[in-house]
Amino acid sequence: MNIPLDFAWIEATSLACVRITAFLAVAPPFSNGSIPMRIRAMLGVGLALAVSPVVTAGYVRLGTGVFLLALVGQAITGALLGFLVMLLFSAVQGAGSLIDVFGGFQLAQAYDPGIGINAAPFTRLFQMTAIVLLFTSGGYQLVLGGLFRSFDAVPVTGMIDLDRPTAALVGAAGQMLVSAVQIAGPLLIVLFLADVGLGLITRVAPALNAFALGFPIKIGLTLLLVGFVYAVLPGVVDVLAGDAAKLLLGVTR
Template sequence: MNIPIDFAWLEATGLAAVRTTAFLFLAPPFSYRGFPSRIKAALGVGIAIALSGAVAPGYEPLATGPFILALLAQLVTGALLGFLVTVCFSAVQSAGSLIDLFGGFQLAQAFDPQMNVNGAQFTRLFQMTALALLVSSHGYALILAGLARSFSAVPVDGMIALDRPVELLVDTAGQLMLSAVQIAGPLLLVLFLADIGLGLVSRVAPALNAFAMGFPVKIMLTLVLAGTVVLALPNVVGALTQDAVELLIGGVR
C-alpha cells in the first residue's frame, strides 16, 4: 500500500513548528517553567499543524542547505517575537520589584525557579498574578493570534528583518521603567512620604529612633495599600496584552 506524502506540506509545517515552539518557550504565559517542556513542544507542533493550511500553499521544497538555513531563520524569528512579548510583560515584575525595594521586602529576596524570577514577595506575587490573569482573561489567545498573523508577513521560507524588532526592543525597554513606575506609583508615593515623615520625626524627637521604626511602618503601609495596586492589575494586564499583540504585528512588518 502506497501512502502519498506531501513533502512540501511536511517541510512548511516543520518550519512553522520551529517558530511556534521557540516562541512558546520565551513568551508568557507559556514560558512558565511549571509547564513541562514536552507539553510546550507538543503545543508548538499542534499550532503549526493548525496553521498548515495557511503556511503550506505556495511553498516549494528546499534543498538541504537552504532548508537548514530556513530552520535557523524560523528559530530566530520565533525567539525574537517571544522576547518582545516577554519584555512587554516585564513591566509587572518591575513594578513588584520597586514595591519590594521601597517597602523593605527586598531583604527577603529569593529565587523562584518556576517563574525564573529573582525577587522578593511582591515581585513573585505580581508575576504570578499577571500569569493567572493572562490565562483567565484569554489574553494568551490574542497573543497566539498575533503569532499566527506573523506568518502572513514573514512566510516560513523567509527571514524576519532584524532592524524592526531591534528598534521595537529599544523602544519597549525605554518604556519598561515608565510603565513599572505608573503601576506602582501611588504606593511608591506613599512610601516616599513615609520616609519624609520619619525623617522629620527623627529631627524633632531623636529619642524615638525613627530608623528602627521605619521598617515596620513601611511594611505595614505596603501590606495595607498593596491591595489597590493588585486591583489595578487586570486592567494593566489587558493593556499589556494589547501592547504585546501590537509588538508582534509590528515586529514582522
Template sequence: MNLDVPIADLLAIMLGAARTGAWLMICPPFNSRLIPSTVKALLSVGLTLPLAPYLRGTLPSLETSDIIFSAALQVFVGASLGFITALLFAALQAAGDLLDLFGGFTLAMGYDPLSQNQSSVFGKFYNLVAVTLLFVTEGHQMVLRGFLESFKTVPLDATFALNTFSEVLLKGIGDMFVAAIQIAGPLVAVLFLTDVAFGLLNRVAPALNAFQLGFPAKIFLVLLLSGLAITALPGVVGKLVERAVSAVLQLTGG
C-alpha cells in the same frame, strides 16, 4: 500502517513548528518551566498543523542549504516575537521589585514556581496575579492569535528586517520601564514621603529613634496600599496584552 506524507507538507510543518517552539520557550505564560519541554514541542506542532495548507505555499527552495537557513531564521523570528512579548510583561515583575526595594522586602526572597528561581515577595506576587488574570480574561488567546498572524505577514520564505526589530526592541524596553513606574510609582512615592517624615521626626526628637519605627510602618503601608492597588491590575494586564500584540504586529509588518 505506513503513512504517505508529502515532503512539502512535512517541511512546512517542521519549519512552522520551529518558529512556534522558539516562541513558546520565551513568551509568557507558556515559557513556564512547569510545562515540560515535550509538551511544548507537541504543542508547537499542534498549533502549526492548522496552518499547513497555507505554509506549504510559502516554502523556500528545497535545497538543503536553503532549508537549514530557513530553519535558523524561523527560530530567530519566533524567539524575537516571544522576547518582545515577555519584555512588556516583565513590567509587572519590575513593579513588584520596586515595591520590595522601597518597602524593605528585598531581604525576604521566595521561590517563584513559574520561573523556578528566587524572586522577591511582591515581584512574585505580581507575577502570579498577572498570569492568573491573563488566563481569566482570555488574554493568552489574543497573544497566541497575534503570534499566529506572523505566519501571514512574515511567511516562511520571507526575510526578517533587523532594523525594525531594533526599533521595536528599544521601544519595548522603554515601555517596560514606563509601565513599571506607572504601576509602582504612587506606592513608591508614598514610601519615599514616609522616609522623609521619619527623617524629620528623627531630627526633631532623636531620642525616639524614628528610623527603627519606620520599618514596620513602611511594611504596613506597602500591605495596605498594594491591597488597594491590586484592583487596578486587570486593566493593566489588558493594556499590556494590547501593547504586546501591537508590538508583534508592528515587528512583523502587520
C-alpha cells in the same frame, strides 16, 4: 503498501513548528517554568498543524542546506518575537520588584523556579497573578493571534528584518520601565512620603531610632495599600496583551 507523503507540506509545517515553539519557550505565559518544555513542544506542534493551510500555500520545497538555514532563521524569528512579548509583560514583575524595594520586603528573597530568579514576595505575587490573568481573561489568545499573523508578513522561508526588532526592543524596554512605575507609582509615593516624615521626625527628636521605626511602618503601609495596586492588575494585563499583539504586528509588517 504505498503511503504518499506531501514533503512540501511537511517542510512548511516543520518550519512553522520551529517558529511557534521558539516563541512559546520565551513568551509569557507559556515560558513559565511550571509548564514543562515537552508540553510547550507538543503545543507548538498542534498550533503548527493549525496554521499549516496558511504556511503551505505557495510553498516550494527547499534543498537540504537551505532548509536547515531556514530552520535556524525560524528559531531566531520566534525567539525574537517571544522576547519582545516577555519584555513588555516584565512591567508587572518590575512593579512588584519596586514595591519590594521601597516597602522593605527585598530581604525576604527566595528562588522562584517559575521565573528562574531570586525574587521577593510581591515580585513573585505580581508575576503569578499576571500569568493567571493571561489565561483566565483570554489575553494569551491575543498574543498567539499576533504570532499567527506574523506568518502573513514573514513567510516560513523568510526571516524577520533585524532592524525592526532592534527598534521595537528599545521602545518596549522604555515602555516596560514606564509601565512598572505607573503601576506601582501611587504606593511608591506614599512610601516615599513615609521616609520623608521619618526623616523630619529624626530631626525633631534625634533620640527616636528612625531606622528601627521605618521597617514596621513601611511594611504596614505596604500591606495596607498594596490591595489598591493589585486591584488594577486585570486592566493592566488586558492592556499589555493588546500592546503585545500590536507589537508583533508592527515588527513583522
